[in-house]
Amino acid sequence: MVSLLFPAMTSETPPPVPRAAPTGADVDLSSRVALVTGGGSGIGKACVVALAAAGATVHVVDRDAEAAEAVAAETGGEAHVVDLADPAAIDTLPTDADILVNNAGLQHVAPLTEFPPERFALIQQVMVTAPFLLMRRGLPHMYARGWGRLINVSSVHGLRASAYKAAYVAAKHALEGLSKVAAVEGAPHGVTSNCINPGYVRTPLVENQIRDQAAAHGISPQDVLTDVLLTRPPIKRLLEAEEVAAAALWLCADHSGYITGASLPLDGGWGAT
Ligand code: NAD
Numbered sequence: 001m002v003s004l005l006f007p008a009m010t011s012e013t014p015p016p017v018p019r020a021a022p023t024g025a026d027v028d029l030s031s032r033v034a035l036v037t038g039g040g041s042g043i044g045k046a047c048v049v050a051l052a053a054a055g056a057t058v059h060v061v062d063r064d065a066e067a068a069e070a071v072a073a074e075t076g077g078e079a080h081v082v083d084l085a086d087p088a089a090i091d092t093l094p095t096d097a098d099i100l101v102n103n104a105g106l107q108h109v110a111p112l113t114e115f116p117p118e119r120f121a122l123i124q125q126v127m128v129t130a131p132f133l134l135m136r137r138g139l140p141h142m143y144a145r146g147w148g149r150l151i152n153v154s155s156v157h158g159l160r161a162s163a164y165k166a167a168y169v170a171a172k173h174a175l176e177g178l179s180k181v182a183a184v185e186g187a188p189h190g191v192t193s194n195c196i197n198p199g200y201v202r203t204p205l206v207e208n209q210i211r212d213q214a215a216a217h218g219i220s221p222q223d224v225l226t227d228v229l230l231t232r233p234p235i236k237r238l239l240e241a242e243e244v245a246a247a248a249l250w251l252c253a254d255h256s257g258y259i260t261g262a263s264l265p266l267d268g269g270w271g272a273t
Contacts, residue, residue, distance in 0.1 A: 026253075027054045027249055027250070027252060027253040028054065028055055029051060029054040029055045029056035029099070029252060030054075030055030030056070031055075032051075032055070032056045032057075032098040032099055032252075033056065033057050033058075033059070033094075033096050033097050033098050033099070034048075034051045034056045034057070034058045034059065034097055034098065034099035034100070034101065035058070035059040035061060035093065035094065035097035035099070035100050035101070035134070035138070036048050036051070036058060036059070036060060036061065036101040036103060037061045037062070037084060037101065037102055037103050037104035037130065037131075037134070038061070038062055038103040038104030038105065039058070039059075039060035039061055039062055039068060039071055039072075039077075039101075039103070040060065040062035040064045040066075040067025040068040040070070040071055041062070041064070041067055041203065041204055042201065042203030042204055042205060042241050043103055043153055043198070043201060043203060043241045043244045043245065044062070044101070044103040044104065044153075045067075045071050045241070046241035046242050046244060046245035047101050047103060047151075047153075047244070047245045047248050047249075048060050048071050048072075048075050048077060049071075049074070049075055049245065050242070050245035050246065050248065050249045051099065051101075051245075051248075051249065051252070052075035052076060052077060054249060054252070056099065057076070057077065057078075058072075058075055058077035058078075059077060059078050059080055059093070059094055059097060060072040060075070060077050060078065060079050060080065061080045061082055061084070061093060061104070062079075062080075062081065062082075062104070063081065063082065063083045063084070064081075065079070065081040068080065068081055069081075080092075080093055080094075084104050084125075084126050084130035085122055085125045085126050085130070087129070087133055090130060090133045090134065090137070091137075093134070093137070095137050095138055095140070095141055096141055097138050097141070097142075098141070098142060098145060098147060098148055098149065099148070099149045099151065099252055100134055100135065100138050100148075100149070100150050100151070101151045101153065101248060102130070102131035102134060102135075102150070102151070102152045102153060102175070103151075103153040104126060104127070104130065105123075105126065105127050105153070105168075105171075105205070106122075106123060106126060106127075106205070107123075107165070107168050107205060107208065107209055107212075108120075108123060108165075108167055108168070108212075109164045109165060109209060109212040109213060109216055110164055110166075110216070111163070111164055111216075112166050115166050115167065119167060120166065120167040120170075123167035123168060123170075123171050124167065124170070124171050124174070127168075127171035127172070127174075127175060128171050128174040128175060128178065131152060131175060131178060132178055135150060135178070135182055139182075139185075139186065139189075139191065142186070142189065142190075142191045143186075143189040143191065145190075146189060146190040147190045147191070148186065148189070148190065148191035148192070149191070149192055149251060149252045150179065150182050150183075150186070150191065150192065150193035150194070151194060151196065151248045151251055151252070152175050152176075152178070152179045152193065152194065152195045152196070153195075153196055153198075153244070153248075154172050154175050154176055154179070154195035154196060154197050154263065155168075155172045155197055155198060156197055156198065156199050156265065156267050156270055156271070157169045157172045158172035158173055158175060158176045158195060158197055158263065159176070159197055159263060159265070159271065160271075164213075164216055175195065176195055176263060179193045179194065179195045179261070179263075180193070180261045183260040183261030183262075184261065186260070187260060190257075192251070192256070192257060192259060192260035193260055193261065194251050194259060194260060194261070194262045194263070194264060195262070195263040195264065196244060196247050196248060196251075196263075196264050196266060197263050197264060197265045197266065197267060198239050198244050198266045198267065199233050199239055199266065199267040199268050199270050200229045200230070200233075200238050200239065201238060201239045201240065201241055201244060202238040202239070202240055202241065203241055206229075206238070209229075210224045210225060210229070213228055213229075232270045232273060233267055233268030233269055233270040233273075234268060234269040234270075234272070234273065235268030235269055236268075237268070239266055239268065243266060244266060247264060247266060251264070
């Protein structure tokens with residue numbers, strides 16, 4: 001079967017970028033502890049690999065036990081099997097992280113008039129309330145050390161809207177606001193807070209979206225890729241999770257200490273159109 005995410009190449013389709021993980025060679029995080037939510041898959045997994053390669057000890061947080069344990073074993077980190085929709089479970093997580101990557105997320109695609117309220121609430125809980133609770137618990141440690149990095153994996157949809165994504169777009173816009181407040185409050189303590197705003201990344205989340213969008217629009221999965229997802233970015237390819245991880249690693253370096261309250265688009269030029 002042909003993969004949904006490898007469209008036929010044309011003369012106008014740029015080749016996929018090399019998928020090598022960032023080595024972390026120019027960023028030394030050997031004295032740092034990181035916590036990555038959704039670290040078992042996709043962008044979160046790539047962030048764990050990149051941070052560990054730079055020397056950090058990484059807490060891999062995911063509700064998927066098998067995935068979290070596999071990534072932790074691969075990177076010398078520690079797995080924490082937690083459902084981030086459950087505030088009591090968040091209270092069991094360690095509070096010693098110098099770097100917090102708020103990454104876990106989920107999508108639901110439906111018109112506003114049919115959007116299930118319980119899915120809307122769940123998405124806010126996992127993608128807004130959990131990052132807030134993790135910041136609230138983790139910031140005292142960062143303030144005590146006089147150094148910290150909050151990396152909030154937002155989206156192009158933290159800056160603009162698409163149809164059928166009411167909960168996701170609302171949650172990502174809320175995360176943008178939360179990140180900015182953390183930047184303002186964290187500044188006197190050496191803590192920066194930034195969002196990364198990817199376009200469409202080649203991960204399981206996007207595979208699922210292609211399936212759902214195909215159903216919503218009544219078109220084939222291949223047409224979703226070419227006629228829906230990649231119509232707006234001038235660069236006609238999916239982003240790789242390793243490219244997002246490279247940006248997260250770059251924000252963790254000391255040379256990025258003056259960058260805070262920012263939103264870094266990795267959108268193939270989408271925002272320029
Ligand atoms: P993914 O589905 O590959 O991975 C998400 C991970 O989060 C999974 O391991 C899942 O088990 C975990 N997770 C989900 N809900 C959880 C919960 N309640 N508790 C604990 N863990 C939970 O997704 P991805 O594409 O890597 O997305 C990661 C982040 O990047 C999300 O916040 C997403 O919104 C954002 N993002 C993705 C894209 C994209 O195109 N893939 C684009 C922009 C932003």
